[in-house]
Amino acid sequence: MTAAATDVGTAMAAAIPAVSAHGVTKSFGHVRALRGASFEAFPGQVTALVGDNGAGKSTLIKVLAGVIPPDEGEVRVDGEPVHFTDPLDAKRRGIETVYQDLALVPDLDAAANVFLGRELRRMRFLHDHAEMRRRTRNAFVELGVGLVQDMRVPVASFSGGQKQGVAIARSAMWASRVIIMDEPTAALGVIQTAKVLELIERIRDKGLAVIFIAHNLPQVLQVADRIEVLRLGRRVARFGRGEADVDRLIAAISGAYTNDEPT
Amino acid sequence: MSTAMAPEPVDNGGDARTRRSIARAVLANPTMVTFGALAVIILAFSALAPGLFTQGSNFVQLAQNVAILTVVSVGTTFVIITAGVDLSIPSGIVLGQVFAVQALKLLPLGEGTTAFDATANQTTALSVLVAVTAALLGGLIIGLINGVVVAYLRVPPLLATLGTLGAGLGVALILQDGVNSATYALDPVGNGALIAGIPNLIPIALVVVIAGFVLLHLSVFGRHTYAIGSNPEAARRVGINVERHLLKVYVLGGVASGLAGFLSLSYFSTTSIGGFSTANLQAITAVALGGTSLFGGVGSIIGTLIGVWIPAVLKNGFIITGVQPYWQDVAVGFVLIAAVWFDQLRRRSRDRG
Ligand SMILES: Nc1ncnc2c1ncn2[C@@H]1O[C@H](COP(=O)(O)OP(=O)(O)OP(=O)(O)O)[C@@H](O)[C@H]1O
Numbered sequence: 001m002t003a004a005a006t007d008v009g010t011a012m013a014a015a016i017p018a019v020s021a022h023g024v025t026k027s028f029g030h031v032r033a034l035r036g037a038s039f040e041a042f043p044g045q046v047t048a049l050v051g052d053n054g055a056g057k058s059t060l061i062k063v064l065a066g067v068i069p070p071d072e073g074e075v076r077v078d079g080e081p082v083h084f085t086d087p088l089d090a091k092r093r094g095i096e097t098v099y100q101d102l103a104l105v106p107d108l109d110a111a112a113n114v115f116l117g118r119e120l121r122r123m124r125f126l127h128d129h130a131e132m133r134r135r136t137r138n139a140f141v142e143l144g145v146g147l148v149q150d151m152r153v154p155v156a157s158f159s160g161g162q163k164q165g166v167a168i169a170r171s172a173m174w175a176s177r178v179i180i181m182d183e184p185t186a187a188l189g190v191i192q193t194a195k196v197l198e199l200i201e202r203i204r205d206k207g208l209a210v211i212f213i214a215h216n217l218p219q220v221l222q223v224a225d226r227i228e229v230l231r232l233g234r235r236v237a238r239f240g241r242g243e244a245d246v247d248r249l250i251a252a253i254s255g256a257y258t259n260d261e262p263t
Numbered sequence: 264m265s266t267a268m269a270p271e272p273v274d275n276g277g278d279a280r281t282r283r284s285i286a287r288a289v290l291a292n293p294t295m296v297t298f299g300a301l302a303v304i305i306l307a308f309s310a311l312a313p314g315l316f317t318q319g320s321n322f323v324q325l326a327q328n329v330a331i332l333t334v335v336s337v338g339t340t341f342v343i344i345t346a347g348v349d350l351s352i353p354s355g356i357v358l359g360q361v362f363a364v365q366a367l368k369l370l371p372l373g374e375g376t377t378a379f380d381a382t383a384n385q386t387t388a389l390s391v392l393v394a395v396t397a398a399l400l401g402g403l404i405i406g407l408i409n410g411v412v413v414a415y416l417r418v419p420p421l422l423a424t425l426g427t428l429g430a431g432l433g434v435a436l437i438l439q440d441g442v443n444s445a446t447y448a449l450d451p452v453g454n455g456a457l458i459a460g461i462p463n464l465i466p467i468a469l470v471v472v473i474a475g476f477v478l479l480h481l482s483v484f485g486r487h488t489y490a491i492g493s494n495p496e497a498a499r500r501v502g503i504n505v506e507r508h509l510l511k512v513y514v515l516g517g518v519a520s521g522l523a524g525f526l527s528l529s530y531f532s533t534t535s536i537g538g539f540s541t542a543n544l545q546a547i548t549a550v551a552l553g554g555t556s557l558f559g560g561v562g563s564i565i566g567t568l569i570g571v572w573i574p575a576v577l578k579n580g581f582i583i584t585g586v587q588p589y590w591q592d593v594a595v596g597f598v599l600i601a602a603v604w605f606d607q608l609r610r611r612s613r614d615r616g
C-alpha cells in the first residue's frame with residue numbers, strides 16, 4: 001500500500017486532485033443525469049465511483065473524458081479549469097479512458113491497437129510496426145499483461161480478460177495523469193478479475209490517478225483508496241480506505257446515509 | 264499471479280506444437296489458401312498441356328491481359344477492406360477514357376489538327392501527360408462523389424456506387440454523343456515495350472501493385488483503413504477522422520479506375536463505353552478470391568493479385584487444353600463461393616469473444 005493510499009477521503013484538502021468536477025450539471029432532454037455533481041481523483045490513488053444504475057456515473061466520467069461537455073459547473077485538471085471540446089483534448093492532458101465496450105479493433109494485433117491513431121512513423125507516412133510491437137511488449141511486461149507470445153495475432157482471438165488487458169495497457173501507456181475505467185471487470189471471471197484488479201494497482205503505483213467504476217462492492221472495497229458515491233446525479237458520500245464497509249456503501253447508494261454536503 | 268493476464272493453455276513445448284501452429288497459421292491465412300489453389304490449377308494445366316501452358320510467352324500474354332483488371336482491383340481492395348464496395352468501376356474506367364479523349368482533342372498539334380488525331384509515331388510526352396491527367400481526373404470525380412455520398416451522407420456504398428455507375432456512364436455517353444472515338448495517340452504506351460519483350464502494361468500494373476502494397480501494408484493510411492473496416496467506432500474514439508479517411512479511400516478507388524481507363528484507351532486505341540460493364544464484378548471477385556473480407560478489416564494486395572490470376576489462368580488453361588472456355592465462369596463462380604464461405608468459417612472460429 002502506498003503512502004497516499006493511507007490518507008482518508010475527508011482529509012484531502014491539502015492535495016490537489018489530478019482531475020475534479022465541481023457542481024456539474026448535465027441534462028439529456030428531460031432527464032437530469034447530473035445535478036451539481038462533484039468528484040475528485042488524486043494521483044497515486046484508485047478512486048472508485050459507485051452508485052445505483054442511472055445515478056450518472058457514466059455521464060460523469062464522459063464529462064471528465066471530454067466526450068460530453070457539461071451544461072454547468074467546471075472540470076479542473078491539476079486544479080486548473082479546463083474546457084474539453086472532444087476526447088482528444090482530454091487525451092492531450094493525459095486523461096485516458098477504458099470504455100465499457102473496450103473500443104478495440106478486432107482485426108488488428110495488440111501493438112496496432114495500442115498505437116492506433118498515434119502510430120510511430122518512418123518517412124512520415126509509413127508505420128514502424130517493429131518498434132511499436134517492441135514498445136507494446138515492454139509495456140505488457142511492465143504491467144504484467146501476459147500476452148508476450150501472442151503479439152502477432154489479431155485481438156479478436158483473445159479471451160475477454162486478454163482484451164481487457166490490451167485496452168487497459170493501451171490507456172496506461174498513454175495516460176500521464178488519469179485513467180478512467182468504466183466497469184472493467186463486469187464481464188470477467190474470478191481469475192481474470194483478480195488480474196485486472198492487480199493491473200489497476202500497478203497503474204496506481206506508477207503515480208496515476210485511477211478512476212474505477214464498479215457495482216461489485218467487495219471488489220471496490222478491496223481495490224479502492226477512496227470511494228465516492230453518486231446518487232441521483234449528485235455526490236452523497238465519500239470514504240477513505242477502511243472508512244466504509246458493504247453495509248455503509250449500500251446505505252449511501254440507496255440514500256439512507258450521507259456524509260457529503262451538497263455543493 | 265503476477266505475469267499472465269489470462270490463463271492460456273500451458274506451453275508444453277516441443278516441435279509438435281510449433282508445427283501444428285504453423286499449419287493452423289497457414290490455414291487461418293486466406294491468402295495462403297488461395298495461393299495454394301492457384302498453384303494447384305497451374306500444376307494441373309501444366310500436366311495436361313506440357314510445354315504449351317508453361318511457355319514464358321503464354322505468361323507474358325496472361326499478365327498483359329490481367330493488367331487493367333489488376334489496377335482496378337488494387338483500388339477496390341482498399342474499398343472492400345473498409346467494409347464498402349465500389350460498383351462504379353466501369354463508369355470510372357469509361358469516364359477516364361472519355362476525359363482523356365476530350366483532353367487530347369483540346370491539345371493543338373498544328374494545321375487545325377489536335378493530339379487526338381496523332382498517329383502512333385507522332386505521340387509526344389505532353390499528349391501522354393495530358394491524357395493520363397484527364398483520365399485520372401475523370402476517375403477522381405467519380406471517387407469524390409462516391410466518397411462524399413458514402414462517408415458524409417451515409418448512403419450504403421452498394422447503392423451510392425450503383426448510382427454513380429449509372430450516372431457516370433450517362434455522362435460519358437453525353438460527352439461522346441453516344442459513340443466511341445478511336446485514337447492512336449497513346450498507342451506507344453499501350454502496345455509498346457520499354458523493357459524488351461515485356462509490354463508496358465505489365466510494368467505499369469506492377470508499379471500500381473507495389474504502390475498499393477506499400478500503402479496498404481506499410482503505411483499509417485493502410486493501418487487506418489483496416490481499423491475503419493474492422494471497428495469504425497474504435498477508430499473514431501482514438502481520434503481518426505473516419506469520414507475523411509473513407510472519402511480518401513473512395514477517391515483512391517476512383518483514381519485507380521481512371522488510370523485503368525487511360526490504360527485501356529492506350530491498349531485498344533478506342534474508348535469502349537459499353538466494354539467494361541462487368542469490371543466491377545470481376546474486381547470484387549478477384550478481391551474476394553484473394554481473401555479480403557467483404558465484412559471489412561481483413562485483406563491483402565498479394566491476395567488480390569492471386570485473385571486476379573485465378574480466373575485468367577483457368578480460362579487460358581481451358582482454351583489450351585481444348586475445354587470450352589465458358590467452364591471458366593462456372594469454375595470461378597464456385598471457387599468464389601468457396602472462398603467467401605471459408606472467410607465466414609475463419610471469422611466464426613476466430614471470434615471466440
Ligand atoms: N445520451 C443520453 N441520452 C439520454 N439520456 C441519457 C443519455 N446518457 C445517459 N442518460 C440518462 O442519464 C441517466 C444517468 O445515466 P448514466 O449512464 O450516467 O448512469 P450510470 O450511473 O452509469 O448507470 P449504470 O450503472 O446503469 O451504468 C440515466 O437516466 C440515463 O438514462
Ligand SMILES: [Mg+2]
Pocket residue numbers: 057058059
Ligand atoms: Mg454506466
